[in-house]
Amino acid sequence: MVLDENTGKAYCRSARDCWDCMSCVKACPHGAIETRLPYQLGYYPAKLIPLVGSNKISWTVVDIHGNVERFTFKTRND
Amino acid sequence: MPAKLPTKLEDVAEVRIETDILIIGAGNAGCYAAIEAKRRRPDLRVTLMEKAHIDRSGCLAAGMDAINTYIKKNETIESFVRWSRAQAGGLLREDLTITMAELLNQAIEEWEEWGLPIKKDENGEYLARGRWDIAIQGSEMKVILAEKVREYGCEVLNRVVATNYLLDGDRVVGAMGFGVRDGKFYIIKAGATIVATGGAAGLYKPYTNDGNDCHHQIWYCPFNVGTGYAMGIRAGAEMTTFEMRWCAVRTKDFNGPIDTISVGYKAPMINAKGEKILAERYAHMGGDAAPRFVRANAPMEEWLAGRGPCYVDTRHMTPEQVKNLKIDYLNERPSFVLFLAARGQDITKEPIEVYGSDPYIVGGHTASGYWIDVKRATTLPGLFACGDVAGGVPNKFVGGCAAEGILAARGAIEYLESLEDKGQVDESLVAAEKARVYAPAIRQAREGDGITPREMEERLQRLMDEYAGGVHQFYRMNRERLEYALKHLAILKDQTKYLIARDLHELMEAHEVIDRLDVAEVLVHHLLFREETRWPGWQNRVDFPERDDSRFDCFVNSRRDPKTGKIEVFTRPYEQIVPGDRYRP
Ligand SMILES: Cc1cc2nc3c(=O)[nH]c(=O)nc-3n(C[C@H](O)[C@H](O)[C@H](O)COP(=O)(O)OP(=O)(O)OC[C@H]3O[C@@H](n4cnc5c(N)ncnc54)[C@H](O)[C@@H]3O)c2cc1C
Numbered sequence: 001m002v003l004d005e006n007t008g009k010a011y012c013r014s015a016r017d018c019w020d021c022m023s024c025v026k027a028c029p030h031g032a033i034e035t036r037l038p039y040q041l042g043y044y045p046a047k048l049i050p051l052v053g054s055n056k057i058s059w060t061v062v063d064i065h066g067n068v069e070r071f072t073f074k075t076r077n078d
Numbered sequence: 079m080p081a082k083l084p085t086k087l088e089d090v091a092e093v094r095i096e097t098d099i100l101i102i103g104a105g106n107a108g109c110y111a112a113i114e115a116k117r118r119r120p121d122l123r124v125t126l127m128e129k130a131h132i133d134r135s136g137c138l139a140a141g142m143d144a145i146n147t148y149i150k151k152n153e154t155i156e157s158f159v160r161w162s163r164a165q166a167g168g169l170l171r172e173d174l175t176i177t178m179a180e181l182l183n184q185a186i187e188e189w190e191e192w193g194l195p196i197k198k199d200e201n202g203e204y205l206a207r208g209r210w211d212i213a214i215q216g217s218e219m220k221v222i223l224a225e226k227v228r229e230y231g232c233e234v235l236n237r238v239v240a241t242n243y244l245l246d247g248d249r250v251v252g253a254m255g256f257g258v259r260d261g262k263f264y265i266i267k268a269g270a271t272i273v274a275t276g277g278a279a280g281l282y283k284p285y286t287n288d289g290n291d292c293h294h295q296i297w298y299c300p301f302n303v304g305t306g307y308a309m310g311i312r313a314g315a316e317m318t319t320f321e322m323r324w325c326a327v328r329t330k331d332f333n334g335p336i337d338t339i340s341v342g343y344k345a346p347m348i349n350a351k352g353e354k355i356l357a358e359r360y361a362h363m364g365g366d367a368a369p370r371f372v373r374a375n376a377p378m379e380e381w382l383a384g385r386g387p388c389y390v391d392t393r394h395m396t397p398e399q400v401k402n403l404k405i406d407y408l409n410e411r412p413s414f415v416l417f418l419a420a421r422g423q424d425i426t427k428e429p430i431e432v433y434g435s436d437p438y439i440v441g442g443h444t445a446s447g448y449w450i451d452v453k454r455a456t457t458l459p460g461l462f463a464c465g466d467v468a469g470g471v472p473n474k475f476v477g478g479c480a481a482e483g484i485l486a487a488r489g490a491i492e493y494l495e496s497l498e499d500k501g502q503v504d505e506s507l508v509a510a511e512k513a514r515v516y517a518p519a520i521r522q523a524r525e526g527d528g529i530t531p532r533e534m535e536e537r538l539q540r541l542m543d544e545y546a547g548g549v550h551q552f553y554r555m556n557r558e559r560l561e562y563a564l565k566h567l568a569i570l571k572d573q574t575k576y577l578i579a580r581d582l583h584e585l586m587e588a589h590e591v592i593d594r595l596d597v598a599e600v601l602v603h604h605l606l607f608r609e610e611t612r613w614p615g616w617q618n619r620v621d622f623p624e625r626d627d628s629r630f631d632c633f634v635n636s637r638r639d640p641k642t643g644k645i646e647v648f649t650r651p652y653e654q655i656v657p658g659d660r661y662r663p
Binding site for chain 1: 080133134139140190193194195215217218222286288290291292293294295296299300301331332401404405408409411412413415416417418419420421422583
């Protein structure tokens with residue numbers, strides 16, 4: 001991620017070098033980052049969005065047909 | 079904001095640090111090494127040098143859903159050695175495997191205490207997922223580990239890329255590198271140095287590669303480019319078993335792990351005709367439990383025989399199992415769940431397609447890396463190695479890399495305590511390294527023309543793919559092709575003087591390709607030397623299709639002469655400690 005000096009916004013400087021590990025998506029305190037798979041791999045428009053809590057995480061996934069699934073699980077022992 | 083790229087060497091600021099133990103790479107193994115060093119000797123200064131950020135760097139970035147090596151109650155260190163040995167086609171360092179196995183469980187139990195959730199069965203035991211694997215919820219396991227490193231008082235230099243060792247004769251007395259954000263040149267003098275930079279990805283062209291986006295849609299961490307190997311090669315360290323490449327069956331296109339599905343949910347691998355490939359065609363080699371190289375080779379053979387595509391058959395799974403499978407992936411590779419959504423795929427109706435990955439050099443899965451002793455000392459005095467960068471021990475995985483980190487820290491402390499003098503910094507070597515590091519930036523300022531790291535990286539990857547047994551060649555190679563690869567690697571190495579970098583990130587990429595070239599060259603020498611086929615999916619010499627125990631039941635090692643640049647390849651004998659047939663678990 002780099003900051004664009006003109007807009008004050010961050011962007012992914014080399015999208016083709018992204019591992020799609022989603023670390024930045026999970027770490028962003030504003031939930032402002034979205035991972036999109038390269039079109040060669042997956043069709044438009046699918047989404048996977050995390051909601052990070054202190055000891056757990058919830059993920060919402062929307063597939064290309066609009067089906068929604070949710071998953072919540074523990075990420076740390078109390 | 080990242081600093082501007084320097085245009086003159088005189089403009090480069092220097093940072094000089096003196097420490098007791100320097101750890102290069104704050105990944106899985108490096109973090110364990112740091113913690114162990116600090117808790118044994120809290121009075122020592124322990125410094126980690128990390129090219130990314132410790133919180134999410136390395137293989138553990140996205141998390142993990144299993145620990146692949148944990149010794150359960152009904153197993154022993156000996157049974158582990160037997161299994162690992164057979165999986166590796168009979169070739170591993172038994173002394174190293176035993177010393178690692180002694181610490182496997184301790185490392186994982188500690189992680190649990192620090193906060194890593196490990197699943198339990200109805201008896202309160204760790205939930206088994208296969209013979210050695212246990213199931214975890216490791217989404218945040220790296221963050222948890224990084225917190226501990228800081229808590230123990232280790233010093234972390236984030237976003238500093240190591241480029242070469244500091245040498246006093248052949249003794250390692252620290253390392254040099256540069257800041258990707260601050261642009262400064264780092265000279266870190268250390269009593270003992272531990273390298274833990276992981277394996278090498280990006281030597282070969284991935285099949286997902288296209289003109290747009292998918293360049294790094296690969297299985298191994300693409301930011302581990304083999305710098306740890308390259309620094310050792312350049313300094314004359316002995317390396318082992320590079321020819322035992324790690325090629326794996328992964329989910330097709332996405333290149334995601336499949337153990338989750340095949341081990342965790344017992345989904346068999348099938349071909350286009352619906353035949354269970356391993357059970358039906360490889361029963362004599364252990365069927366579903368066949369060594370991993372057999373499993374890597376199997377779908378490729380099916381494709382070649384006209385029976386591809388291949389799948390892991392998930393059609394038997396219940397909705398509950400599918401949900402759990404997706405949670406497993408969300409813990410390890412969340413974007414695989416996105417991939418399924420982007421394909422609109424219901425895996426109870428359509429099985430998941432699999433294919434071979436691009437080849438990697440990974441000492442934690444196969445056995446490539448530094449030749450070390452039981453204390454994890456390399457052949458260079460003062461330098462210790464652990465994790466994917468260390469050789470001789472396949473099937474380390476998460477627990478084994480952590481265990482080796484602990485061992486390397488102990489070795490480093492013992493070495494430090496025996497030292498009579500701290501060694502000298504040779505300023506002429508420092509000046510030469512500084513010039514080498516910033517050369518692509520200076521060239522850009524002076525000439526404004528040359529080769530971009532991306533161009534050279536793609537040239538290298540295509541060369542290796544076509545001539546050194548990449549995935550597009552179904553991992554196959556012969557002497558003539560390997561010799562062609564060597565010839566062009568030499569040209570590429572000579573052309574590195576034309577590399578240009580337009581910002582600090584690109585400067586890092588320039589060094590990544592330089593390092594990959596050094597690793598690739600040694601790799602091709604190893605592939606040429608082993609005139610047999612010991613591991614068909616990993617190392618497939620079509621001109622020598624059989625295993626040849628009379629010549630190659632031994633380790634293939636190499637050493638590059640730092641003065642002449644000549645690479646010498648030779649063998650080391652196998653030493654068996656645990657009795658029994660080495661090809662059977
Ligand atoms: C996708 C995937 C799934 C896996 N699944 C499992 C599993 O389920 N179970 C299991 O047991 N094992 C699994 N493994 C294996 C296991 O994760 C690795 O073997 C292990 O974590 C490697 O540890 P390491 O410390 O050697 O490397 P890493 O943890 O990758 O650490 C290397 C570190 O070195 C840094 N570095 C690299 N170059 C430089 C440089 N020049 N200067 C400074 N720093 C540098 C990197 O940024 C990184 O932080 C998996 C691996 C992958 C890639």
